[in-house]
Amino acid sequence: MTLPRLRRLRPDSLAGWLAVLLLATLILSGGLLSAIFLGQRGDLGRRAAAGPALERLTEAHQQLAALSGMERQRLAHTLRSPAFHLFVGPEPLVLPPGPEAPASRLERRLAISLGERLDLFPQAAAVLINPETTDPRLRLPERPGFGWRGGRGGRGGPPRLGPDGGDGDQPPSGPERWLDHLQRQAGPAGTVLLVSLPLPDGEVLNAVAVLAPPLPPHPGTLPLLALPLLVLLGVAAVALVALRRATRPLERLAAAAERVGIDLNAPPLSESGPGEVRRASHAFNRMQERLARFVTDRTRMLAAISHDLRTPITRLRLRAELIDDEEMRERMIADLDEMEEMIAATLAFARDEAAGEDLEAVDPARLLGDLTKSFAEAGAKVRLDDRRPAGDRQPIAGRPMALRRAFANLIDNAMKYGGEARLTLLAGGDELVVEIDDNGPGLPEEALEEVFRPFHRLEGSRSRQTGGAGLGLAVVRSVVRGHGGDVRLANRPPRPPDDPGGLTARVALPANAAPARDDSPEG
Ligand SMILES: Nc1ncnc2c1ncn2[C@@H]1O[C@H](COP(=O)(O)OP(=O)(O)O)[C@@H](O)[C@H]1O
Ligand SMILES: [Mg+2]
Structure with a gap:
């Protein structure tokens, strides 16, 4: 849209201007609020969903840290559940974030929260959410020995999720397929959480948790979001009504100013409304009053002069009659006639003006x-x-x-x-x-x-x-x-x-x- 065309859309009235201003503010603030809220809601939901897993992880870490060797492996195995896998190995499944492989805000938050609970060096806890096979922080083990042996119930084996450690599907074999499997299990809205936590003796506790998809937005969420908008809309509506009321006297003032040029005797404006308007109306009424008085005075003066000129003219006429020179007499009388005519016309005009039709x-x-x-x-x-x-x-x-x-x-x-x-x-x-x-x-x-x-x-x-x-x-x-x-x-x-x-x-x-x-x- 070109600028002149935009200009034509520009509102003309004060109320219009303010309506546009209010609406723009409203839309902007509403949009900003929604954007912030909606942007955070996803993170909030996932954070909440990750809570129990972090709880379990913290407990497991504390227990496993106290053990070593086979006992540790055994406990790790016992602590597993279909959607929560633990395996202890020499290498981390996930690397802490680095300059080339940054973490998302949520990942950082979860890692910090884990680090604090376990009294670890903050960066030690590494968390990855919904990883991709190309994720630079992901270290999918390629070879056995990490406890990545495959097969049902293999000790320290690959995480096989589902009922009793392996679902009815083909057991996944390659690391890519394993990840794929996890993500399928989580569903499109669900979350896969990969965590690596160092144990005191150098071994690493790796965990894979499939978090349930966050609950559908709480039914109260939308009203919650709509409430401020409704309030804003209400305020805008009230403001508009008030504005219209406040600016109406201005319109009346404009109309009155227009009219006063035509009808000086129009009835005065009502002096009501807000203070400024009252004062403006009052000033306007006084101006109209003075104008009317001024015009009346002038007309009266015109009438008085015309009227009073008649007497000397009559006297002059009487004297003119006495002039002997006939031509001179006729010319004087003709001039006096003209004067009388002018005065009569002026008087008639003044009378009409004064009548104030x-x-x-x-x-x-x-x-x-x-x-x-x-x-x-x-x-x-x-x-x-x-x-x-x-x-x-x-x-x-x-x-x-x-x-x-x-x-x-x-x-x-x-x-x-x-x-x-x-x-x-x-x-x-x-x-x-x-x-x-x-x-x-x-x-x-x-x-x-x-x-x-x-x-x-x-x-x-x-x-x-x-x-x-x-x-x-x-x-x-x-x-x-x-x-x-x-x-x-x-x-x-x-x-x-x-x-x-x-x-x-x-x-x-x-x-x-x-x-x-x-x-x-x-x-
Ligand atoms: N229709 C017209 N054609 C030519 N001259 C005109 C016409 N109307 C007015 N005038 C001129 O304008 C002058 C002023 O007109 P007006 O004010 O009506 O006065 P009046 O008619 O009394 O002379 C006239 O004297 C005349 O010279
Ligand atoms: Mg004429």
Whole structure:
């Protein structure tokens, strides 16, 4: 898997991150535990199985050390049993471990344990487990004299295992076959133990024991192993639930921050949960409060100024009437009219802002349909075309009055400057797009943005005596941005034969916004 692809799998949420972290730790520690446990279980089982044999061996060594010659041989013979063979000879069957022939850990442990019990030099005891014929520490006697004479009941003879010293099989003859026989007798899971212990007078006590296969894993073993894993899983589950609970307020905070741009008067966040979250929610609520107050203050100030300007304008108008020069008088009165119009527009805008309309589910097709209908009834050339796919026609969260006014302003401009208005509804992913096309002259590129400034009108529009106070597009942008969207103007090149070109106003609004209000109780 390549790195970018891995990156895409990377969890995005805090809870996801921690879940992955926990899971990784869990799997790692669980795997390590199991590996250690399972790795030791085999050794432990075999060590336990070797216990009785070591016990017997220790006793035999002590007894045989006290004897010598024939008596020793005789006792060795007596101490035998089908799965436990002793024979005393001049040479060891097994060599102690050396640099080229190391011993396994279990072999070392057993040897040390024997050496300690018998008070021997630790390396003196040599133990070999499940030897192979090629084992460098194995010294299988090739010739008789070591008590390797073969044949039933031969004194000091080769270990013939099974009931009464020789089983029903062909008695093994060569050393390889002897070893083979032992291993067959032990079975695949069983263990063959070869031990050589020096006796005080230089002779060596050799022992071969076939250990029973270790007991099948104790039924309690698996639960024992599963218990820590279960505990870990439980902890992980609890941690995850707790984490989700702890991070949920963060999600609410993010949603609230998103919403505050659209609805400053949304109800405050509940200030509950862990301390950090509570403080964050509190800070957020205070910020929203201050923002709302700030906006209200500004709107009030705007309204007050506009309102108070009316009185001096009225006085000016009265005085203008007294001017004798008729042309001068007309021009002054025209300017005063314009001023009044601007002030009236500003007042209207401030009033709408202050009204603080609530967000609600708005069907854009319906809203625009009503609007185009009323324009058409007034004799305007307006068309509406809903090109959204059938599955993409959900209502949006909006303030219907404000939206109506914004679109009315755009249609109004299209009529005034472009003769007709064609509205197209489009679905653009998580956006609802409304395009308003006209067939007018469009705008110079540098004016496309400027015309959104309050009272910014092109010289042409002034002299043509079209239009209003120059606040139309400013209101449009204020409303659309207040919904979390935006509006832009663009010149549309002519596309023969139907489209002579003109200006396109493109309004994009968030589509998925159901009127979300966070008053869901803490869950
Ligand atoms: N569809 C349009 N085609 C050409 N010019 C336009 C169009 N819409 C707006 N404008 C220009 O942008 C200016 C500002 O528009 P607006 O804010 O609506 O004010 P108003 O319509 O009151 O003049 C207009 O004066 C006009 O010059
Ligand atoms: Mg206008």
